[in-house]
Every structure is written in structure tokens, then in C-alpha cells.
Amino acid sequence: MSKYYFETRDLVIIAIISALGGVSSTYIGYLGNLVNRFLGVPFGAGQFLAGLHIFWITLGYGLTKKRGTGVMIGVLKALVELFSGGKLGVFILVLSGTQGFLIDLVFLLLRKRNFISYIMAGGIATGANVLIFQMFFAPYNAMTLFFLISCIAFFSGIIFAGYFSFSVLEILEGKEKKYGLKKAITIGFATLLLFGGIYYYTEIYTTGEKISVSGNCENPYDFTYEDLKSFEKTVKTEMIGEYKYEEEKEYEGIPLLDILEKSIPKGDKIEVIGNDGYSVIFDLEKLNDDIILTHERRLIAKGFDGSYWVQDVVEIKIE
Structure with a gap:
């Protein structure tokens, strides 16, 4: 033994x-x-x-x-x-x-x-x-x-x-x-x-870590977080969903508007798509600088319902 x-x-x-x-x-x-x-x-x-x-x-x-x-x-x-x-x-x-x-x-x-x-x-x-x-x-x-x-x-x-x-x-x-x-x-x-x-x-x-910006725009492109890190900012917010809640804390990320600006969008709606196929749609005119994409590819949508906080973003499509 x-x-x-x-x-x-x-x-x-x-x-x-x-x-x-x-x-x-x-x-x-x-x-x-x-x-x-x-x-x-x-x-x-x-x-x-x-x-x-x-x-x-x-x-x-x-x-x-x-x-x-x-x-x-x-x-x-x-x-x-x-x-x-x-x-x-x-x-x-x-x-x-x-x-x-x-x-x-x-x-x-x-x-x-x-x-x-x-x-x-x-x-x-x-x-x-x-x-x-x-x-x-x-x-x-x-x-x-x-x-x-x-x-x-x-x-x-x-x-x-x-x-x-x-x-x-x-x-x-x-x-x-x-x-x-x-x-x-x-x-x-x-x-x-x-x-x-x-x-x-x-x-x-x-x-991989690349995210695609495509659709109705003049300059579709792929990027990694490091490519646009110079635009990084800090946003303090809480996530409030219909049944789910995350306490207020600070997030660092790249504003979605800065990501879109480089593509020169022609449409009026934005679809953010996760790696699992889950997606949400924003009106372009309702976007603000406090909607950011973190290094972990999570969309922090301050001011929007928790269902708009998309995980593992892989594509941003302009419609």
C-alpha cells in the first residue's frame, strides 16, 4: 500500500x-x-x-x-x-x-x-x-x-x-x-x-482580438484595442437591467464614437455584435462619448438598459 x-x-x-x-x-x-x-x-x-x-x-x-x-x-x-x-x-x-x-x-x-x-x-x-x-x-x-x-x-x-x-x-x-x-x-x-x-x-x-467595423461606411476596417488605445477614457457607471444589476464602478475603454469616426459612417443605425451572435442596435444620433468598448471587448453602454451591454464584441455594423 x-x-x-x-x-x-x-x-x-x-x-x-x-x-x-x-x-x-x-x-x-x-x-x-x-x-x-x-x-x-x-x-x-x-x-x-x-x-x-x-x-x-x-x-x-x-x-x-x-x-x-x-x-x-x-x-x-x-x-x-x-x-x-x-x-x-x-x-x-x-x-x-x-x-x-x-x-x-x-x-x-x-x-x-x-x-x-x-x-x-x-x-x-x-x-x-x-x-x-x-x-x-x-x-x-x-x-x-x-x-x-x-x-x-x-x-x-x-x-x-x-x-x-x-x-x-x-x-x-x-x-x-x-x-x-x-x-x-x-x-x-x-x-x-x-x-x-x-x-x-x-x-x-x-x-483573435480583432474587431471588424463594416457596413454602410466609406472606410471599413479591422482593429485591436491597442490600435485605438490613444482614445481611451474612463467612465463611471452602473449596469441596470430588467433583472440584473452591477454596482457603479469605473471602466476604461475606447468611445464607440471614436471607433465609428474612423470608418466615416453613412448610415443612421449601429449594430454591435457579440462573439455568440447576440446583438443590439443603436441610433447613431443617440450615441455619446460615455459608450465605450473595454479591453475585454465588452461594450459599456452608460445610460442604456443592461441588455445593451454586449460581451465579446467582434463586429460593429453600420446600417
């Missing part, structure tokens, strides 16, 4: 699972944004896929079957996200570490590693995602919406972090029937995610 709690095999599994989980986080966020876009809402509905973030933690726990695996994968996965440019910054360590701790705690309390323990661990850890955000950022100022989003996240955890990870483990351990509907569905879904990930990282993620 090894004198170390985690053997070499366990550490290798934890490292691989953490790396895969960290790298896939951006892709999962992209899928969540697609769900929002499909349903016609700026945020929230994408929590249906939040369980995919926790899938890696429950899968890793199932492969090692050792307490503490959840916390280790949660923290290491967060470090991968942090150093690969994750938008949550160091907060991701708190979020993912807590989720990993909850996975360990549920398995400890339920003792048995069976189907019920997996779906409970997945559901609770994923549902906690919304609660943690509410505690630190208070993004939902309507309790009904907070409860609804929490339920969506919980059931996402049951499906993706619980049922899906349990099914994958049964296949990996040879417990699943050689031929069966459950096995076919699990492999089919995993294959779909794999090819979706390949498409995302080859066709979408690799677009």
Missing part, C-alpha cells in the same frame, strides 16, 4: 481532468450564450448547460474514488481558466473551489457512490453556482428570477454533472452493456460535444 493518499495514477487523472475542464470552460460558456440567443434573452437561460462545468469534477471523483479530489480538480481547473484569460479573474478560484468542495461533501455525507449520490452532488454543486454569484455580485434583483435560474442550474447539474458523468464512468469501467440505448446516447452526446468543441476552437475562438 502506498504511503501517499493520492497515488501517481490519481494525480495524473486529476491533472488531465482539470486541464480538460479548464480549457472547455470557454466553449461551454459559448454554448450557454447560444441558448440565451435561441430563447431571445441576454442572460440566464444558458444556466441549463452549467452542469457541464461540474461534469469534469464529478467524473474525476468517480475515476479516483478519493475524498479531496473534488477540491483539487476545482482549484486546478480554475487555475487553468484563470491563466487562459478567464473573464472572472481570481474569483473563479472561489467559485470552482467551492463547487469541488460541495462535490466532496455530498459524497462524504451520502457515503455510497451510486446514481443517486452522483445526481445529488451534480445538482447541488451546480445550483450553488447561482447562489455564490448572488452573494458576491448580487446580479439578480428579483427573487423570482433568482429562484428560477437556481432551479435551471440545479437540474442542469442533475443531467450533465450527475447522470452524464455517471454514464460515462459506467462505460469507462465496463459496467454498461456492450450494446444499449443508454450507451449509444452517452457516446452520441459526447461525440457531439467533441465536434462542437473542435468547431468552436478552429472557427470561432481563433478569430
Whole structure:
């Protein structure tokens, strides 16, 4: 018997699972944004896929079957996200570490590693995602919406972090029937995610930091933040959405009017398009110097509803 709690095999599994989980986080966020876009809402509905973030933690726990695996994968996965440019910054360590701790705690309390323990661990850890955000950022100022989003996240955890990870483990351990509907569905879904990930990282993620200015203008062009950094200014504002709120703070960015001026616009409307396809339209005459684009490619639309604050801007189209 090894004198170390985690053997070499366990550490290798934890490292691989953490790396895969960290790298896939951006892709999962992209899928969540697609769900929002499909349903016609700026945020929230994408929590249906939040369980995919926790899938890696429950899968890793199932492969090692050792307490503490959840916390280790949660923290290491967060470090991968942090150093690969994750938008949550160091907060991701708190979020993912807590989720990993909850996975360990549920398995400890339920003792048995069976189907019920997996779906409970997945559901609770994923549902906690919304609660943690509410505690630190208070993004939902309507309790009904907070409860609804929490339920969506919980059931996402049951499906993706619980049922899906349990099914994958049964296949990996040879417990699943050689031929069966459950096995076919699990492999089919995993294959779909794999090819979706390949498409995302080859066709979408690799677009880089350039933003395109196009449409009804004399001088369409592409630019990076550094190209127009000399126009940078600071804006202090709060984000007020119908159901979402961000406290007042200072943002640094390039005024949208300065970006448009270089293109010599001929139209009277501006469409700002995010990497996930979400877009908003402004009347050109209503724009002001306090609408800026940050280094993270987020549109800060002071004076406009929170739904106009577009993430990951990739194109500005003049109509």
C-alpha cells in the first residue's frame, strides 16, 4: 500500500481532468450564450448547460474514488481558466473551489457512490453556482428570477454533472452493456460535444482580438484595442437591467464614437455584435462619448438598459 493518499495514477487523472475542464470552460460558456440567443434573452437561460462545468469534477471523483479530489480538480481547473484569460479573474478560484468542495461533501455525507449520490452532488454543486454569484455580485434583483435560474442550474447539474458523468464512468469501467440505448446516447452526446468543441476552437475562438467595423461606411476596417488605445477614457457607471444589476464602478475603454469616426459612417443605425451572435442596435444620433468598448471587448453602454451591454464584441455594423 502506498504511503501517499493520492497515488501517481490519481494525480495524473486529476491533472488531465482539470486541464480538460479548464480549457472547455470557454466553449461551454459559448454554448450557454447560444441558448440565451435561441430563447431571445441576454442572460440566464444558458444556466441549463452549467452542469457541464461540474461534469469534469464529478467524473474525476468517480475515476479516483478519493475524498479531496473534488477540491483539487476545482482549484486546478480554475487555475487553468484563470491563466487562459478567464473573464472572472481570481474569483473563479472561489467559485470552482467551492463547487469541488460541495462535490466532496455530498459524497462524504451520502457515503455510497451510486446514481443517486452522483445526481445529488451534480445538482447541488451546480445550483450553488447561482447562489455564490448572488452573494458576491448580487446580479439578480428579483427573487423570482433568482429562484428560477437556481432551479435551471440545479437540474442542469442533475443531467450533465450527475447522470452524464455517471454514464460515462459506467462505460469507462465496463459496467454498461456492450450494446444499449443508454450507451449509444452517452457516446452520441459526447461525440457531439467533441465536434462542437473542435468547431468552436478552429472557427470561432481563433478569430483573435480583432474587431471588424463594416457596413454602410466609406472606410471599413479591422482593429485591436491597442490600435485605438490613444482614445481611451474612463467612465463611471452602473449596469441596470430588467433583472440584473452591477454596482457603479469605473471602466476604461475606447468611445464607440471614436471607433465609428474612423470608418466615416453613412448610415443612421449601429449594430454591435457579440462573439455568440447576440446583438443590439443603436441610433447613431443617440450615441455619446460615455459608450465605450473595454479591453475585454465588452461594450459599456452608460445610460442604456443592461441588455445593451454586449460581451465579446467582434463586429460593429453600420446600417
